Each structure stands twice: as C-alpha cells, then as structure tokens.
Amino acid sequence: MSDTTVSTPVPASGAEPAPEPASSSRAQQRRARKNAAKDPKRKITWDRVWAQRALLAMSVPLLLYQILFKYVPVYGWAIAFQHYKPGRGSIWNQQWVGLENFYNLFTGVNGERFRQVVVNTMGQSVLTLIVGTFGAIVLALLLNEVKNLPFKRIMQNITYMPHFLSWVIVASLASVALSLPSSGGFINQGLMSLHIVDEPVLFLTQPNYFWEIVAGTNLWKELGWNTILYLAAITAIDPGLYEAAEVDGAGRYRKMFSITLPSIRPTIVVLLIINSGWILSTNFELPYFLGNGLVSEKSETIDVFVLRYGYQLGNYSLAVVAGIFKTIVAVILVGSANLAAKRLNQETLV
Numbered sequence: 001m002s003d004t005t006v007s008t009p010v011p012a013s014g015a016e017p018a019p020e021p022a023s024s025s026r027a028q029q030r031r032a033r034k035n036a037a038k039d040p041k042r043k044i045t046w047d048r049v050w051a052q053r054a055l056l057a058m059s060v061p062l063l064l065y066q067i068l069f070k071y072v073p074v075y076g077w078a079i080a081f082q083h084y085k086p087g088r089g090s091i092w093n094q095q096w097v098g099l100e101n102f103y104n105l106f107t108g109v110n111g112e113r114f115r116q117v118v119v120n121t122m123g124q125s126v127l128t129l130i131v132g133t134f135g136a137i138v139l140a141l142l143l144n145e146v147k148n149l150p151f152k153r154i155m156q157n158i159t160y161m162p163h164f165l166s167w168v169i170v171a172s173l174a175s176v177a178l179s180l181p182s183s184g185g186f187i188n189q190g191l192m193s194l195h196i197v198d199e200p201v202l203f204l205t206q207p208n209y210f211w212e213i214v215a216g217t218n219l220w221k222e223l224g225w226n227t228i229l230y231l232a233a234i235t236a237i238d239p240g241l242y243e244a245a246e247v248d249g250a251g252r253y254r255k256m257f258s259i260t261l262p263s264i265r266p267t268i269v270v271l272l273i274i275n276s277g278w279i280l281s282t283n284f285e286l287p288y289f290l291g292n293g294l295v296s297e298k299s300e301t302i303d304v305f306v307l308r309y310g311y312q313l314g315n316y317s318l319a320v321v322a323g324i325f326k327t328i329v330a331v332i333l334v335g336s337a338n339l340a341a342k343r344l345n346q347e348t349l350v
Contacts, residue, residue, distance in 0.1 A: 080320040101317045105325075110309060110318075113300075118280070120211075121301040125282040127215040129275055135223050137268065140230035141256055159224025167221075167285035174217045175290060178203040204290060207298040214286050233267040234260060266347035273341060273349055277334040280326045302326060 049056065075091075080101055082094040105114055139159065146152040162170070179185035180200050181192070188200040203209050237260065245255050284303040291299030300308075302322055310319030334349075341348045 077320060077324055079317050080324055082317060084316045084320075086316075101321045105318055105321050114305060114322075116297065117300050117302055117305045120287075120298055121280050121282050124211050124214045124287070124301065125279045127211050128218045128282070129272075129279075131215045131219050132222060132226055133268070133272065133275075135219050136226035136230055137261075137264075139223060140227040140234060140264075141260060143227065143231060144234050144260065145252060145256070156224065159227070161224070162221045163225040165221065167283065168289065170217060170221050171286055171289035174213065174286075175204065178213065204292065205294045207295045210291070210295050210298040213290065214283070217286055217290075218283065229267060229271065230264055233264040237263045269341050269346045270349065273334060273337045276337040277330040279333055280329050 078091055079094075081098060082091075082096055082101075084091070084094050088094055105111065143152060143155060146155070176184050177187050179188075180202075181189040185200065187203075188197075191197045192200065201209075203213060241259050241263075242255055245259060250258065280302055282301050282303075284301070287299045287301045288304050288307075291304065306319045306322045309315060310322065338348050338350065
C-alpha cells in the first residue's frame, strides 16, 4: 500500500495563494470583537412584560418611593429664585428675584465664608474617602488571608459593630478620646507614654487637626462595613488562579498583589465613581458636634453653614441655593469620574 500525499490546491494560474497580511488578520479580529460587543437589543413586547409581571410588581413600591421623595420635592427649587417668606402662603405667591440669591451666596456678604466652607467640605470628604477606601481594601485583603474561620468571624464582628452606633455617640466617644488624660483622653495618655509629646495636645482646639480627626473617626466607624463589598468581590475570584500561582512558586504576598488586587479593581473603580458624587455631602454630625468657635475655619461644612445661616436665620432661599449647588457639583463629579474611568479602560457605571 502506497502512502497518499495530500497536496494543497493550486489555483489554475499555477501561482500559490498569497498569505493574508497580519495587519488584515488583526483588523478582522477587531471587527469581530466589535460586532460581538454590539449585540442587538431585544425588543420590549407585551409578552415579555407579562412574563416578568411579578418582578415589575415588586419594583412598583420602590419606584413610587423614588418619585415621591426624590422627584416631587424638586419643585421646591423655585424657592432659590424667590425672597421666600412662609407667611405669604403658597410657594407660587412669593416675590421672584431671579439669580439674586445665587449672587448673594457666592459673592455677597457670605461669599468668602461660603467659599471657605466649600473647601472644608471637599477637604474632609476627599481625605475621608482616600483613608476609608485604602483602609477597607487593606482590611479585606488581611481578612481574606486569615484561615482560622472562628478568629476571622470574631474580627469581622468587632470591626462591623461601630457601624451600628449613632453619630452622636461616635462624636461623644471621639471627644472623650481626644480630651486631656484626666478626662479619659487615652490618645494623649498613649502619646505621652511613648514620649511622642511632652504635654497633652488639645486636639479639638487646633484647626489644623480637624480634617484628620474627621477622617480618623469615619475610618473607625465605617471600616468594617466598607469591607463587605470588597470581601464579596474577593470570594468571586476563581480559586484555580491561586492554585496555578502556588504551583508556579508564588507566595502569599505575590498572589495578593498579582491576583487579588487586579481582580477586585473593577469593584474599587465603581465604588470610587459612586462615592465621588458625595464629595460635597460629607457627614453632618461630626463637624457639627466636634466643631467649635476655635476651629470653625476648618470645621464648618456646607450642611453646617446652611443650618446656621439658612434655616436658623429664616433665609430658606439661601439654603435651597446651597442644595442646588451641591446637586450640580455631584452630577459633574460623577460624570467626570465615569468618563475618566472609561478613558482609562476601567469599569464604569454606564
């Protein structure tokens, strides 16, 4: 039996087919990926709506809640363009003044103070966001490496519990912790025992310490709670990746930096985008309860400013203008963060 040789078909002209350029192959692959990403959207039909009627019915209460408490009150923004006085009756029976309230807020008598308040709010929020995100990621990585399950659960419960305390209690605890040693200030007592300071430091009377105090208190209260999403993202990582890395000789830290962190990066980016919208909506209770006249230049935030110079003085129009300003800035920050993440090929909201 003779071997049969399979020959490649040759064109009638006798010339061998020219190989396809590599660039053309890469272009076809890019087009294929683009076409695969552009899946045609399924049309919404009454059959699909009826098939998902249970889910739609369950979403109705939430939709009504959002409309009633989030969208209906927006008509109150009309107060920002009025000299609003409650005694005049309806909101539509007020004196209209155009953009006068906006001018007064940013450049009027309170303009300089409001600009400083905006700086304080952004400083406290950004510092709190950076410290809180970094601390939550580190704690999630450390808890993930704990193999003793009972000890891991105890640590999780200890770090979660401060989240359930009210901010009033947290502010009181922080005030006592930062006080003099004779009043229970264990922070001063510890610093003096370690010979870091020679005399007690009056933290709550030093403006330069206030932002760090707010960030540290927020970290203590919310650290354990903020790790939940990161731990959930870590549990979704394929265990086979760790096994393959271990076979290749990777240690605990190499697996942490080469597998765990890159795998939870989309979660980190999305949470940062969401939290960027709350930059001007920092916590109200801490600056209000821990602040005093000695540190007001660093402690006063937009919410505290609105309370003192808006509601307490009956200047409701100023309070609404500040609220509109916060909303506009939040939309701009979220949109900018989302666009930046998209430009960097990271996970985005939309």
